[in-house]
Amino acid sequence: KLRVLSGIQSSGRLTIGNYIGAMKNFVELQDEYDSYYMIADLHAVTVPQDPADLREQTEMVAALYAAVGIDPAKAAIFVQSHVHQHAELGWLMTTLSYMGELERMTQFKDKSAGKDAVGAGLFVYPPLMAADILLYQAHLVPVGDDQKQHLELTRDLAGRFNHRYGETFRVPEPFIPKSGARIMSLDDASNKMSKSSPLAGSYIAMLDEPDVIRKKIARAKTDTGMGIVFDPQNKPEISNLMTIYASCAGITLDEVQARYEGQGYGAFKKDLAEQVVAMLEPMQKKYAEIRSSGAIHDILRDGAEKAASIAEKTIRQVKETMGFLSPR
Numbered sequence: 217k218l219r220v221l222s223g224i225q226s227s228g229r230l231t232i233g234n235y236i237g238a239m240k241n242f243v244e245l246q247d248e249y250d251s252y253y254m255i256a257d258l259h260a261v262t263v264p265q266d267p268a269d270l271r272e273q274t275e276m277v278a279a280l281y282a283a284v285g286i287d288p289a290k291a292a293i294f295v296q297s298h299v300h301q302h303a304e305l306g307w308l309m310t311t312l313s314y315m316g317e318l319e320r321m322t323q324f325k326d327k328s329a330g331k332d333a334v335g336a337g338l339f340v341y342p343p344l345m346a347a348d349i350l351l352y353q354a355h356l357v358p359v360g361d362d363q364k365q366h367l368e369l370t371r372d373l374a375g376r377f378n379h380r381y382g383e384t385f386r387v388p389e390p391f392i393p394k395s396g397a398r399i400m401s402l403d404d405a406s407n408k409m410s411k412s413s414p415l416a417g418s419y420i421a422m423l424d425e426p427d428v429i430r431k432k433i434a435r436a437k438t439d440t441g442m443g444i445v446f447d448p449q450n451k452p453e454i455s456n457l458m459t460i461y462a463s464c465a466g467i468t469l470d471e472v473q474a475r476y477e478g479q480g481y482g483a484f485k486k487d488l489a490e491q492v493v494a495m496l497e498p499m500q501k502k503y504a505e506i507r508s509s510g511a512i513h514d515i516l517r518d519g520a521e522k523a524a525s526i527a528e529k530t531i532r533q534v535k536e537t538m539g540f541l542s543p544r
């Protein structure tokens with residue numbers, strides 16, 4: 217069986233962008249692939265996190281994984297920091313990285329722009345992500361568009377290691393959905409929808425209550441003019457809402473356009489809100505059940521055990537290959 221690995225940071229509330237761009241595909245891939253889905257808490261602490269919040273958010277992401285339909289019997293759900301090999305290979309990947317290539321990462325540039333104190337963790341974040349993937353010799357990595365550059369770096373680092381020390385790592389392929397890989401903010405379609413945005417009206421959190429979702433969509437920005445037409449260049453706001461609609465309803469953009477021919481923004485937005493609510497409500501129910509059952513801790517323990525057995529094999533091989541003396 218081919219292998220899949222992906223992860224989501226435990227920082228802030230997950231949005232429908234995280235779901236549409238990534239998690240939805242995690243669920244779809246789990247039947248065909250040997251799947252590993254991680255809660256990236258080591259990545260989360262590249263910016264300061266309140267300890268109580270970090271714990272809560274880590275459990276929240278884990279429970280959301282299960283709530284959206286990742287089946288712990290098929291896929292390993294685990295916390296990055298529970299498998300210490302991530303930190304270990306992360307360091308080795310950092311030593312393999314060049315300052316120049318890390319400086320070119322657009323996520324680093326965005327997160328460090330205009331700040332006078334930039335954490336070094338933000339800078340070496342991509343080699344840790346490479347380690348996450350390479351530890352499992354993953355074939356496929358389902359991610360949204362914003363992680364594409366990090367995937368390219370991962371491929372470069374794998375190739376560099378193999379070239380320097382001999383074939384060790386599989387060079388992974390990204391899996392980026394054709395539609396929905398970049399869900400934009402509700403108040404400005406030139407920005408990505410982000411869980412760390414201070415403006416709650418700019419995103420729909422996966423755990424937002426139905427009435428909150430309805431309000432946010434009613435207030436979402438629309439383009440001047442009218443018509444429900446998919447045209448990201450000239451109608452970026454409505455095109456973004458159409459992308460969300462298509463994904464929630466499980467239909468194509470053409471079908472959305474045909475369904476709303478001749479109709480106005482108001483009617484479309486009302487229906488969109490109901491589509492989003494219909495998609496999220498069952499997940500939210502399941503989420504509440506999982507949280508109150510306490511089952512998540514067993515799921516995470518089993519997941520970490522399964523993950524660690526593979527990670528340990530890889531790290532042992534890597535250290536041997538690089539010439540680290542093994543303890544006797």
Ligand code: TYM
Nearest residue numbers: 222223224225233234237238256348359360397398399409
């Ligand atoms: P993170 O936690 O920022 O986001 C998790 C996943 O959600 C996708 N995503 C989006 N997709 C569409 N539209 C959006 N507005 C949107 N916002 C986020 C992201 O592309 C991502 O797939 N570095 C990663 C976490 C990570 C990881 C890994 C991923 C750590 N190690 C190994 C894959 C493999 C991150 O910060 O994603």
